[in-house]
Amino acid sequence: MLIDNYSYTNRMYNVHPVEKLLFAFLTMILCFVFDIYTNIAVIILMFMITVLKAKIPGKVYIKLMLIPFSFLMISVLTIIINVIGDKSAALISLDIFEVTLGITPKGISTAVTLFFRTLAVVSCLYFLVLTTPVVDIIDILKKLKIPSLFLELLQLTYRLIFVLFDAAGEVYTSQNSRLGYATLENSYRSLGLLISSLFIKSYKDSQDLYVALEARCYNGELKVISKDYRFCYRNLIFIVLIELVLISTSILLRR
Amino acid sequence: MKDQFILEALEVTFEYSDGTKALDGVNMLIEKGKKTAVLGPNGAGKTTLFLHFNGILKPKSGKILYNREEIKYNRTELTKLRKNVGIVFQNPDIQLFSASVYQEISFGPMNLDIPENVVKEKVEKVMKQMKIIDVKDKPTHFLSYGQKKSVSIADIIVMEPEVIILDEPTVYLDPNHVQEIMSVFDKLIEEGKTIILSTHDVDFAYSWADYIYVMKNGKVVAKGEPEVIFTNVKELDWRDLRKPMLLEIYEILKEKGIIDENSIPKNIEELKKYIK
Amino acid sequence: MKDQFILEALEVTFEYSDGTKALDGVNMLIEKGKKTAVLGPNGAGKTTLFLHFNGILKPKSGKILYNREEIKYNRTELTKLRKNVGIVFQNPDIQLFSASVYQEISFGPMNLDIPENVVKEKVEKVMKQMKIIDVKDKPTHFLSYGQKKSVSIADIIVMEPEVIILDEPTVYLDPNHVQEIMSVFDKLIEEGKTIILSTHDVDFAYSWADYIYVMKNGKVVAKGEPEVIFTNVKELDWRDLRKPMLLEIYEILKEKGIIDENSIPKNIEELKKYIK
């Protein structure tokens, strides 16, 4: 998984995860509070930090940005195009059967704002996930007093995702080698077999995992030690500065 | 005799999507009707190469030839190729996916659109061959590891491929079971099939194979007949590869003048014969 | 010298909930500070027996002794026992529950209520010992199979148990890696620890172990020192067990009068020395 790979190998891996989380979330809130110019600034800012500082390849970053694009395009277009009564208010209109579809200036402005805000918030998310491993994110959640059972489930699920992913890959390859996906009908059958065998395997493995943990004195709680991180005051000052600059320019530029 | 090679990898290079170079200019020629062993440490690229041989992976550069023809990556051609080049993967615990042994083995032939009664015959035949007829209706996850391995081999044999590729077939099996499986392979060789396998077991590879390739870091680092590769090849890195015990002992006996210089034994019986 | 046995299984019988008899009157005495290998086909009951040694399973009849005392199945006693008898399971993918190598290894000592800073030291130390310090910050799923295996061993060693039990530790590993792991075990033996392992590899068991048990169908069918068990025991069923190659060759040499009757070699160096 691409994002997961980079979260461990990027150049900001060793930055305190709370700093990264704080930066991402504060900026996200600003995206909602202020207008389109702030959003464009955030898109550029996050791109620069992620690509130049964390050294995520620009190509990868753009490729990732395109993932949610289809949802964005469809949703934005759906919002822009409306059934209208008054043709004169519309920039463009089209009669289909008895209905008039059209686009109004107001619709366009809503859509454009929405478009940039979404991309800006997505950029914040990408900054976070590309620089911060899931293990660290779970550690932060631990400090937030979230019930430990929930965190343990997160921890287990994260680890087991990769175990099952590999297993699914092996079954898929084995089926593919035996012509399991040669036709549409075969594909359905093979996929059904793959999923059900994965389920059985999950059940069996969960029993074995429990035994293995029991053998290491497991007593109902998955106690582990987290990595030590130290806050870096330079980073904290940098975060505060950037947020202040964003806030003040946004307020100033607002009429 | 140009048509003796059934599979060929020519300058094959492959990279995984995360950029790791898995194969780096691999050349490997597989002789028809012969037993080829591929040795090498974990991560050397053996499995990746095998996945090229039946078109699951496509080389980034270089080419794969089956029966002297470059393989094509369209659906019809791939189907034909995969029918003829079967791969038995390493871990049957993960790889088996059906509820019953019968269903599992019939998976391949069913995909070949063979009529059901013919499939049934083939499956019965191969179950007898692999000695798993008594577990026919058992769910696969109730089987012992050895039985699972036999099922995973039956999975492939039932498709009657020309080439059978096995990834670490002897791991975790009882000596008894290894021998049983090997006798099945011997019969397949007699029928003119070609067998390729990867293994960590030098002793086994030495006495089993007609030809050996050694891979490391995505490259072929040595090749040759067993007697030749382990005695003559100087550049082999012996940290990754142990010398076959039989050969080590042969060398000791040769040094002490107990055995003849030219009679290199391939198995214990030969050793016994050669000792003066 | 009655206190030499650290673990004892006395007439242990066990049945799984579905009624399969997994152990049938097993007697096994494990000498302190020694290397014991348990051989036997798949399904012989080796893993089931191991799970008895640290109290995961409770015998239906018979008893388990640790340090000459029958083990008790209450939480405090079990924690103490499991701290002292560690099991490394066969498949590291199932043993490792955490995505972080560091967290994974810290799990055992954390359960023993050791202060955090001491746990940290122990984890660092064992990571160096197992040569996995450079993957410290890597997630578990980035590791190779061999590295995962090393982590799963570190999981146990970090708890500083008296006895380390390993279920098929060499499976799927390349010879190089096997040797690395074995040298770690050698050091542990020097420190006075006891090691028990199960394996299919007779050659390996023969030259590694101080004492060998052979199990079949939930019973101990043979036991003894390696040289003794493979030469003298008549009743062994050789369909399940191959003779170690070294021993076979020794017998040929003995027959031909090249080697002395009483000097049975445990490895190739010894063989070389013993040949007249």
Add this chain to the structure above:
Amino acid sequence: MKKWMLLTVFTLLLIAPQIAYSMHIMEGFLPLKWCIIWDIASLPFVVVGFMTISKSVKKNPKLKMLLGFAGAFAFVLSALKIPSVTGSCSHPTGVGLGAILFGPFAMSVLGLIVLLFQALLLAHGGITTLGANTFSMAIVGPIVSYYIFKGVKKAGGPNWLAVFLAASIGDLLTYVTTSFQLAIAFPAEVGGFTASFLKFMGIFAVTQVPLAISEGLLTVLVINLLIAY
């Protein structure tokens, strides 16, 4: 002008098959107000689900590992591709299968976990829209699936029909909920919520109905195989 319109419709159709990838409401798309409202709406369900799980885990500690595997299983399931009749591919939601296998309470928590990982690892959905997505995919979908399954069984319907209806209608109601969430956040200038809702429903009807049927069929297949075990 008309050409321009046609072009838009054409692009829409081109992108449409891909929407399956992204039926999660994406990060940042909902106004902050609605993010919070859906967080609050989801919370009681998740809390109840969590308490149910807590209680069972205390009784049976093995369940924790099983739930971990169940979460991972649901995640991997959603990353698989279902081949579709139209030639494109879609991803199963696993909503129906999960509800039938684990029950709707566990699914609210497992669903939340899966959605969180989808946001963090695959960039599907997002953190701000986590509440909204949880509500549609981990609460409404599973509850609907579960009660349809039970209902059809109770009415004496065959197992395959119960599974099929549970999975496909559960799927569809997930999309209906998503449409509702989008429409209420972005009402149309003329016609308000209703018009907007119909628009989103129209889009989803085209793209998601075949997928819901595919998923229904696949779920029947899987459940049948599991019964065979």
